Amino acid sequence: MVTSRSSATARSRTVVPRRRGPVLERAILDAALEQLSTVGWNGLTMEGVAAEAQTGKAAVYRRWPSKEDLVADALASGLPSLDDAPDLGGIRDDLYALTQLVREAMYSRPGWALRAVLHECDQSSSERFQALIMNGVIQPSADLFGEVVRRGIRRGDVRPDVTGSMIFDVIPAVLMYRSKVCTSEWPDAEIAELIDQVMLPMLRSSSD
Incomplete structure (x- = not known):
């Protein structure tokens, strides 16, 4: 019995190794994303994030003076980057592959969290996060779609006046609308329908 009691006491005294600098900051940001995905914007507190990250709330407040600051950094640091437009040899395949990448960004954990924040937070906060999704997802994706279309013009499979x-x-706007209003999760079949029935008729000449 003594041995068993001693083992239990030793286990109860196990301490998480102390983290500092970037390691601690990453743990806090990950904890904020986890809290957003489970309790949402309204339920998220700095104390809850600190508990999730297994640190003191003072460590959180030293780095982020407000919940808005913390959530903005957590979302910005977690959003997948959209850096390169696929080049698969044709406009349809390029658009299809790029739309899949944008969908993955929107339905990543940070993407889900960002859209949840936009639904829940007040007007002043919402404007800040709308700017975040515009700069982090919508504008980069529009830039890449532009690159794909211009490449298609050079190849000759997109009419030159587009x-x-x-x-x-068009594609980012439809993705956002269907996601927010229709709660669509955008299966591959719907992406193909968007490319074939909307985008290609707009991009190609009537003779094509």
């Missing part, structure tokens, strides 16, 4: 920036916004 140069307006609104064309580049």
Whole structure:
């Protein structure tokens, strides 16, 4: 019995190794994302994040003076990067592959968290996070769609007069609308339908 009691006492005294600098900051940011995914914006507290990260709340407040600051950094640091447009040899395949990448960003844990924040937070906070999703997801994806279309013009499989920036916004706009209003999770079949029935008719000449 003495041995068993001693072992239990030793286990109860196990301490998480102390973390500092970037390691601790990453743990806090990950904890904020986890809290957003489980309790949402309204339920997230600095104390809850500290507990999730297994640190003191003072360590959180030293780095982020407000919940908005913490959540903005957590989302920005977690959003997948959209750096390169796929080059698969044809406009349809390029658009299809790029749309899949954008969908993955939107449905990543940070993407889900960001959209949840936009639904829950007040107007002043919402504007800040709308800017975050615009700069982190929408604008980069529109830039890549523009690159794909211009490449298609050079190849000859997109008509040369397709140069307006609104064309580049169509897929991101439809993705956001269907996600937010229709709660669609965008299966591959719906992506193919968007490419074949909306984008290609706009991009190719009537003779094609």
